[in-house]
Amino acid sequence: MDQNDKHRKGQVALEYLTIYGWVLLAILIVVGYIIYSGYFSTSQYQQAECVIQPGLPCTGYYIESQGVGYVVWINMSNSLGYNITINSHPGTAKDNYGSIGEVSFDRYQLSQGDWTKMKISMSNSTAVKDAFITLYFTFNYTDELGIEHVTSGRIKGRLS
DSSP states (O other), X not given: OOHHHHHHHHHHHHHHHHHHHHHHHHHHHHHHHHHHTTTTOGGGGXXXXXXXXXXXXXXXXEEEEETTEEEEEEEEEOOSSSOEEEXXXXXXXXXXXXXXXXXXXXXXXXXXXXXXXXXXXXXXXXXXXXXXXXXXXXXXXXXXXXXXXXXXXXXXXXXX
């Protein structure tokens, strides 16, 4: 075997490694871009939900961006079996961005079978449009016997 054959084998090996090196680099760049763009993000597969306590079901909700923060509108019905009075002082809310908000209602007397619209104002939230939000809230109500109850709920959804 002469010197030329050894040189050719070395050149072939180097070309082989170079070509596969460029292909591997291209694949890493494409995979990196796909991951960076959020294609494999689990947040797009998270389930939206609205949960209060049994007997006060959430029949629908909408999350909308408003100025610096956002507002959540919730339709809540009373199927507790008795009339309730929602206490006039606002409830509290906290989201997964650390923001604290206020809960208010359009009606405070809620008969059995009636519904009310709840408004949760998160005025200083850092959540951005299309962010997936988890919001925890509490409020107080009084039943027909005058017993005060504290209830809480959770909303998960995308800020539109």
